[in-house]
Amino acid sequence: MQPQFSLHILSKKFIKPASPTPYNLRKSKISSLDQCQLPIYVPYLFCYPLNDKTKTSERSKLLQTSLSQILTLFYPLAGRYIEDKLMIDCNDHGVEYVEAEVVCHLAPFLRRDLDCKNLHQFFPHQSESPSSPLVAVQWNMFECGGVAIGLCISHRIVDGFVYSKFIDAWSTSCRLGFDKVVHHQPSFDLGQISPTREVMPKVTPISQPHPEIKVASATFVFSNLAISNLRMLAKGAGQFSRVQLVTALIWKALIRVAEAKHGQLRPSIITHLINMRGRTSTSLPISKDSCGNIMRPVLVRFTPEKMGNKVEFDELVSLVCGAITNCVKDCAKPQNGEDLFLMVDSAWKKAAEESKRNEVVSYFFTSTCGMPFYPDFGWGKPVRVTRKESFAEEIIVLMDTRDGDGIETWISLEENDMPIFQQDPDIMAFTSQKDHHNDDQSIFLRSKC
The missing domain is CATH 3.30.559.10 (Chloramphenicol acetyltransferase-like domain)
Known part of the structure; x- marks a missing residue:
């Protein structure tokens, strides 16, 4: 209700x-x-x-x-x-x-x-x-x-x-x-x-308004223990970050949602955003305090035929890790602002083109993990941080939990897809929509709100 x-x-x-x-x-x-x-x-x-x-x-x-x-x-x-x-x-x-x-x-x-x-x-x-x-x-x-x-x-x-x-x-x-x-x-x-351009290439954004679809959103929490268990499931566990592990598990569930809808596994891509600060070449004076949209998309592909028509968690997390690693290496290549723009523009264009292919299901991820998103103005950290959709969009947002150890995911999907996603066995096993994962519930009870 x-x-x-x-x-x-x-x-x-x-x-x-x-x-x-x-x-x-x-x-x-x-x-x-x-x-x-x-x-x-x-x-x-x-x-x-x-x-x-x-x-x-x-x-x-x-x-x-x-x-x-x-x-x-x-x-x-x-x-x-x-x-x-x-x-x-x-x-x-x-x-x-x-x-x-x-x-x-x-x-x-x-x-x-x-x-x-x-x-x-x-x-x-x-x-x-x-x-x-x-x-x-x-x-x-x-x-x-x-x-x-x-x-x-x-x-x-x-x-x-x-x-x-x-x-x-x-x-x-x-x-x-x-x-x-x-x-x-x-x-x-x-x-x-990276100066403005009078003529910009026409690229259809990956995430954009879809007035003809209805979306539903919900929040899922991956506790520190759940992430540790995911790490044990992944081969070569030491090389994977929290964000990569959680992204791969969510992606696996989304692939199965598409399979349930279409009756068979379908090619799938995810687009993740990475922060380019500290990753560009020394020729570009972009400091850690530079303001602006200093990010670029990373495209990750799942092709059923290449995976033996199976959806394996450890293979998906390897795909995510490999794509991000290659992207970080690419960020160091541009030697000037023009090179930087062309690299980012090419990445957006490729992601947009891939996401519009009829046989492909695509999802957009973004993360604020590691960033201070629980501001204490003098009366303690917020017990909840959430966001509303900017428009009718399908998007997955990852952020730290209040204690900083887990990951909270804000997921918005097409309305008919959300129940299937919520009932996915991995989502049920590794996430919670309840507040017992940290001290949020006790804080709430003391507040008398």
Whole structure:
């Protein structure tokens, strides 16, 4: 049963940087890598089951003050995107900040089997226009005193790495003070390294709106113990990462979903995104603090005939590991921004073309594992972090569990496919949709939400 609730908007305002952006930084060109992205907002929800309603307004004020301070570092996010000039006007117009009251307790929204379609009211509605802010925040206050922060950031100049860097700096500033933000200054010079292109190749994105299909979403948790057991099942276990092991098991289940639908094994591909920071050649001055969409897709193929018409976990994880290893090696080859763009563009084009083949089933994966996605603003880490779909999309998102040892997967599939996936024997054996895998349940019980 989906929770019933009503939500009332109490206020809307724009939070501007605490100090003006210097004139020489007012014009920020996006990069050719950013041009490859869809004009969407990436929405995450951070849930805090607090029980003191008297402090919610005070906490909101702290959030706003620290946000204003952090925007002096992430100054393009307080600007506006000018499409015909392919640039961010860093005009300090600010980010949207909404306060809302929710007539309901937070508890029903902590359930891992909650369909993420029911979360849309907790985010400021964002559709890109010349006046749209690049960041929007909604502070949702529940009857029990719990809060949920809905954060939307434009994909124009932000990938998962930058998203996590932003929320980590913001929460640190709120919790400890702006002077305690010890991170290196974020760099917004990617547009100089890989300049915008007046003519972009026409490539159909892999993940794009499908208004004709209905999707369902659910969250599955791979505990540290489950991942250890997967490692023992994989041959050559020492070489595989947590993400590779979990990706392979999910892929195996998805292949069997397609087999159940079509009556036979079908060729399958997955596209995974990897962070290119720290993996490019020394000729490219891309630092670990560079902001922008510094990522590229990795294409992995499963061909039934080559696998003896069998779906074996250890073979799939070897395919995933091999493809990622080769991709990382390729990232070191480009010697300039043009080479870098052509490599990334070629990878996107190949993945898009492969995914559109009629006989192939394809799935899109992305991961934030290893990135700080549990921000502590001064009242503890969120007990739940989730996201809603940006549009009707089939996507698999991997992120760390709250304790940092396991992997939580947010999976969105065609509505008729989800029950088959949930009943897959491997998914049932290695995952949980319950909260007993860590201390989330005890935190929830203490919160009285």
